[in-house]
Amino acid sequence: MNSQYALTPSQIELLHPPNDTSRNNMRLRNINEISRLTHVAQQPPPQSDRSDSESEVEFDLTAQPTNVQRTKRAVDDIQLHQMPLQIFHVRRGFRYRFRIINAEFLNCPIALSIDNHTLLAINSDGYDFEPLEVGAIVTYAGERFDFVLNANQSIGNYWIRFKGLMDCSDQFTSAFQVGILRYEGAGETEPNGVLGWQHKADGIELNAMNRGSGHPDSLTAAEMTALPIYDTVPGVDRDALKPVADYKFFVYYDFYAKDNPVFHPGDYYSFNDSLGKTNKLYTPQLNHISLKMPPMALMPDRNNVDDSLFCNDTSLAQQGIDCRKDFCNCHHVLQVPLNSVVELIMVDEGFTFDANHPFHLHGNAFRVVGLERLGSNVTIEMVKQLDRYNLLKRNLDRPPIKDTVTIPDGGYTILRFEAYNPGFWLFHCHIEFHAEIGMALIIKVGDNDQMKSAPKNFPTCHDYMPRDGEDEIEEDSGEDKNDNTATSAPITTPSPGGAVAQSAQVYSVLSALLVLGALHWSRLAAVVGIH
Ligand SMILES: [Cu+2]
Known part of the structure; x- marks a missing residue:
């Protein structure tokens, strides 16, 4: 629990091809092409022009067209406009299966949509459901969703949009991020379409936040229908x-x-x-x-x-x-x-x-x-x-x-x-x-x-609680500390x-941890503007 995988706000992956690609005309890309739908730095960061800049920078998740000069800089001093956008290459007439892996650990649900395309949602957390054609999919920390993209639009470039909710909403940071869906034959240009947190995707929003059932423009997770193949699967049969x-x-x-x-x-x-x-x-x-x-x-x-x-x-x-x-x-x-x-x-x-x-x-x-x-x-x-x-x-x-x-x-x-x-x-x-x-x-x-x-000799662990007067580590007695007994x-x-606090020693350790935690939190708060 202490170290949930949390390298990126969200990832999107292209999956291994199944054996039946010829039957369903679903073209999939090799797993080696997995990319993160976030900006990635490809050039060394420029030298800081101010020695005190680190204390003033803000972490700005707000993506803008790359020809716009920004004044805010990422915490690592790489200017956001210098970072390339992730591009997903598709060929017109084929279908692609994507997996959204929300590897988050913070309070920032993300709505994903792709301009001019619907998303055929088919699977969540590894379990298939009856396909749902939607305009956007919201994922929360820990969730996964698979969708099929039908590359059936005019050859061109289209924004893939990630819109932050809750702590990433317009109430706080208005965080959003984009990637590019590029058709084979399209120019190496950015898509049309205004960028901004306010953009609202067309169509139904699946797994909408803080909404119940029965809305014409949204669906809850409970409104999906599992495939019958799970009726005999242990745990959920x-x-x-x-x-x-x-x-x-x-x-x-x-x-x-x-x-x-x-x-x-x-x-x-x-x-x-x-x-x-x-x-x-x-x-x-x-x-x-x-x-x-x-x-x-x-x-x-x-x-x-x-x-x-x-x-x-x-x-x-x-x-x-x-x-x-x-x-x-x-x-x-x-x-x-x-x-x-x-x-x-x-x-x-x-x-x-x-x-x-x-x-x-x-x-x-x-x-x-x-x-x-x-x-x-x-x-x-x-x-x-x-x-x-x-x-x-x-x-x-x-x-x-x-x-x-x-x-x-x-x-x-x-x-x-x-x-x-x-x-x-x-x-x-x-x-x-x-x-x-x-x-x-x-x-x-x-x-x-x-x-x-x-397993035999599986290590055990427990709190170390020094007794009164025991302030020095004992000599190694030669016993196997990993013994199950x-x-x-x-x-x-x-x-x-x-x-x-049960002893002065424990109190000292707790105090040190609290100070460390407070330092860490104050730095995090300064970086992301949390109060
Ligand atoms: Cu909570």
Whole structure:
């Protein structure tokens, strides 16, 4: 989780040719021609003309025609107008399969469109659905979409447009990016067409942001229809679509005004005592719980873990802990038996900000059986009541299969899967800094003895907790530290009060990390203009 692949805001790839290219006339390019649809520097960066320029530059994702002189420069001092645009070469009369891989880790959904062309969307997250002819496809961090481009327009050059949403929208940075679709025989010129964030693609927008079903100009992820070939695929087969799931979990979230000690140590500057709007940091939580990562890897070390120390809203309520008032930070785990059918009802309460969070499940794909927006905000109580009256829309007839999905702000998304894969699986917001501060939980599938064994001598790890008076590293005793029999530190009791420094040494380490984090954040904030 700590290092999601995030080299570029988004990638677009041409895929390997399948064996049946002659039958469907789909011409595909070799994987060696994979290119990133971003500007790439091909010339050495010019020398900086000001020694203090680094502190003044802004990272400007805004693409403009290359004959326009820009005043802003990229953080690495390469002037944007010097960077060539990525060009995708096509031949008229052929069809091309593209894959969008949204390798993002920030809050910047991207709408992709190609001037004068429709996109035939056919696959998401590796699962085919009935083809949908659309004008634009929105992808969120972690999602993948395949589409077929029919090169049936006049020979020429056309803009491939990437339009940023959320933190990349006109509310903040108006970020957009372009590439060129160039037909064989076309001149080496830039396409016509005005560039700018305001451009709106024609046609239907697939996977539109914060929108429910039933709109004439957009489709939700839940409005796609899976091909029947998956009806017998473990994890997402027809059993997963029985009328009532074996286990139903509500997982709701928002940004909450809490004294999360990472942001607001209560003794120094609590949320309410902090002056100024920008000094108040809201904490995104699932069911009012921040996931505290266990000190060891759960799968290989599972027999050293005391399950009773796992927490969820039920266990905390049984202990009399009210996580709406207190800050709850513990090992948030939902447990389900192997092969049970699980339904997750994800709810974005949407009171704080008009936000959007894409969620990714490890270890098991899921069916998206419902996705609706109820308003600009909604309470979990209201959604539960709607469910009691059977008013949450569920489509159990070939709903699409994905592993990453978004939830409308003020709405819900319902997921179904058959828990066929034993293990501990992370379910997390794909916005990295949300996951890092606990917007995630663990789904434990099956019992410990149903999980695969760790390889012999598989390394174990755990927190190093020096004891009082132990300030020097002991001499190597000669024991094999990687031995599976090594005793791991037990995971700690859930602490509604949050992180409590247990020794001066731990406090020092935490302080150093916080300072490093603050430095990193302030630099990032300066670079991208985040407040
Ligand atoms: Cu998030």
